[in-house]
Amino acid sequence: MECKNAQDHMIDYLEGNLNEWERKEFELHIEECAACKEELVKLKQLITSLEEESEAIHVPESLMKNVRASVASMQWSKRKTVKRTTLIGAAAALFLTVFVGTAIATNGFATFADWWKDFGNKQEEQVENFVQKGLGDKVNAVAESNGIKITITNVVADEMQTLVYYEIEDQKRENEYLIDFTKGLKVDNQEEIFNSKDEPHYSPVSNHLRLPSENPHISKGRLGMGPLSKEEGTIQLTLNKVQSLDGTDGVDSSIRVPEYIEGDWHFEIPVKKHPAIIHDLNVETEYEGNPVIIDKLTIAPTVTVLSYRYRNENEERKLDGLSISIAGIESKENYVTGSTFDFAGVGGSTYRSNGWQEENATFESLYFENPTHVKVHFGKMEFNVTEKADFPIEPSKPFPQTFTYLGTKISIDKVEIGQPTLITMSEELNANRMYQSLDYHFSDAEGHNKSTVINADGYIIDKNGKQYKAYENFYRLHELKEPILYPTEHEIQISREDGEDFIPAKLSIDGYRMIEYNEKVVDIPLD
Amino acid sequence: MKTSTAGSIYLKRIKKQDMQAILDWFEERQSKFYKIGWSYLKDYHDVEDVFHNTVLKIHENIGQLKQDHYFETWVTSIFINECRAIYRRKNKQVVESPPERADERPIEHRLELMESLDQLDSQHKEVILLKYIQGYSQKEIADIINVPVGTVKSRLYRGLTLLRKLFEGGEKHGV
Numbered sequence: 055m056e057c058k059n060a061q062d063h064m065i066d067y068l069e070g071n072l073n074e075w076e077r078k079e080f081e082l083h084i085e086e087c088a089a090c091k092e093e094l095v096k097l098k099q100l101i102t103s104l105e106e107e108s109e110a111i112h113v114p115e116s117l118m119k120n121v122r123a124s125v126a127s128m129q130w131s132k133r134k135t136v137k138r139t140t141l142i143g144a145a146a147a148l149f150l151t152v153f154v155g156t157a158i159a160t161n162g163f164a165t166f167a168d169w170w171k172d173f174g175n176k177q178e179e180q181v182e183n184f185v186q187k188g189l190g191d192k193v194n195a196v197a198e199s200n201g202i203k204i205t206i207t208n209v210v211a212d213e214m215q216t217l218v219y220y221e222i223e224d225q226k227r228e229n230e231y232l233i234d235f236t237k238g239l240k241v242d243n244q245e246e247i248f249n250s251k252d253e254p255h256y257s258p259v260s261n262h263l264r265l266p267s268e269n270p271h272i273s274k275g276r277l278g279m280g281p282l283s284k285e286e287g288t289i290q291l292t293l294n295k296v297q298s299l300d301g302t303d304g305v306d307s308s309i310r311v312p313e314y315i316e317g318d319w320h321f322e323i324p325v326k327k328h329p330a331i332i333h334d335l336n337v338e339t340e341y342e343g344n345p346v347i348i349d350k351l352t353i354a355p356t357v358t359v360l361s362y363r364y365r366n367e368n369e370e371r372k373l374d375g376l377s378i379s380i381a382g383i384e385s386k387e388n389y390v391t392g393s394t395f396d397f398a399g400v401g402g403s404t405y406r407s408n409g410w411q412e413e414n415a416t417f418e419s420l421y422f423e424n425p426t427h428v429k430v431h432f433g434k435m436e437f438n439v440t441e442k443a444d445f446p447i448e449p450s451k452p453f454p455q456t457f458t459y460l461g462t463k464i465s466i467d468k469v470e471i472g473q474p475t476l477i478t479m480s481e482e483l484n485a486n487r488m489y490q491s492l493d494y495h496f497s498d499a500e501g502h503n504k505s506t507v508i509n510a511d512g513y514i515i516d517k518n519g520k521q522y523k524a525y526e527n528f529y530r531l532h533e534l535k536e537p538i539l540y541p542t543e544h545e546i547q548i549s550r551e552d553g554e555d556f557i558p559a560k561l562s563i564d565g566y567r568m569i570e571y572n573e574k575v576v577d578i579p580l581d
Numbered sequence: 582m583k584t585s586t587a588g589s590i591y592l593k594r595i596k597k598q599d600m601q602a603i604l605d606w607f608e609e610r611q612s613k614f615y616k617i618g619w620s621y622l623k624d625y626h627d628v629e630d631v632f633h634n635t636v637l638k639i640h641e642n643i644g645q646l647k648q649d650h651y652f653e654t655w656v657t658s659i660f661i662n663e664c665r666a667i668y669r670r671k672n673k674q675v676v677e678s679p680p681e682r683a684d685e686r687p688i689e690h691r692l693e694l695m696e697s698l699d700q701l702d703s704q705h706k707e708v709i710l711l712k713y714i715q716g717y718s719q720k721e722i723a724d725i726i727n728v729p730v731g732t733v734k735s736r737l738y739r740g741l742t743l744l745r746k747l748f749e750g751g752e753k754h755g756v
Binding site: 061062064065066069071096097100101103104105107108111112113114117118120121122124125126235236259260261405406407408409 | 607611612615616619628630632633634636637644645667694695698709713714715719738744745
């Protein structure tokens, strides 16, 4: 064995990775070669020292506690909501996500169905718009298998995301199908075509949006992927499964166990990426005594992204889990707001670094206007207040069992022990109510504590004090002025991991979440 | 790394975006991840930020995980990415090769060991952290940072060599 060989084998030798023969050869060389021997010894010393260093690193006690707290406060201000194949999950999911933060553009629709139809029309209009302005491409790649015909109709790509629109037709006219992007979908040339840091074990598709369709046997959807790594390319998409919607209108498929039909569909989707216009701003300002820096405005064909950050520094008001949101961006011709469905999933992120909370807030596109001047409308701030209280629950005694928290009556109306255990809880909403949304959990006698809210309802109260029943009006949020959600009814489902029945012993309230609307407009010229 | 049976109980809940499950899973492995984070960033608050950001990313993106048994690898990738991001923000410069005048002191002076490690560029530092501070195998590291195993091996060797140079200078045989 030569020195060069020996060096190549050193690491493996120290790990015990060499086979019998290699090891013998290596050891022979080491015996003969003083320099390699020295190197091996030094390497081993170094490794040992590193390992000893590692032993000396101890996790501070407070780590997980702090992480849990900061994560909990972030959860309330999540911007993204669209669950994978459903437009609308359980109302509860809505409450914790859609409600808090994102407004949905509507036009005063009487019912959800109307809004849904209009949403579909808007999407189609938008795609048409893209195609006409040369930013989107009609594709028309068709594949059939097992009586199911899938057509890729359009694709739009920019620096932020790649949107692929498709239709699925059941040729037997019996069922409806959708793509479940987590199963059976593969981009064959994923490594080459996407910028994703290429963790190889998960899907390049990050989200899916179902779109309305006129025809009952044709369903439509949109796959959202990351941006292309190059200016143009061809996405080689292979599907081997589609999800059957099986007669439901597909809206609440989170509750059903999905069924899949196998097949073999392959598409070559030519895509061209359209560049975004990036404005580096570095505008320093403040909001309610907290410093804010607006870093950059990215105007991409499919979406507008405002990158900004802030710190909680108002000495008179130390707020936990502070989150500052932007209501919209005003330009000469437009006023764009954050649209959940336009940028399904890829942006709207929050990030912590060095004491600053960083946000990338997404808004509808300003690309066609390409403004030279914008006004950023700050909307609201959300924060937590910690105010702990524990209330014992006695399942053997009659219900309702009531308590008072900060002057408001809370009652546990019903407890049904089982797999899972169901608990119904309600909160009064009257002039005395000084908090907005509770942060609570249930625990049993052994301290197991986990709550999964499956249904929640309440009222949205607007700036004028008018009340709207929440579940029915969530899709009209955008019309309402400064809406604040007050949950009043909760249906909670809890089970224990070990299979035993969950018997609640206590309701623990950690505190509550508040939203405050404070307007502020920042004028920003763009060059 | 395979997810153990216990791990897969968590995984079921995690896949339903159960934040508590994600936090519980992390808590069980906090020492492991803390070691990586601290060695990389040397600042408690930064490591806390990395934990925070990683947990949120997992929650957001769990839908993208295709194969359950790659869960831990995936999480570690994200963790390392977050470390990188914060590191880049804090330190604009990174030293690829050792300074001209290397120190003559022997390896026993460990304070300098971690400082020297700090001076390595990200690529070499990461593999050394993952291997010797944390104890992942070469194959696991290859999956985490998404390079071939051979690359991991050569980076380890070269990284250790550079580390030695930063440390004690002296003659190097054949390099």
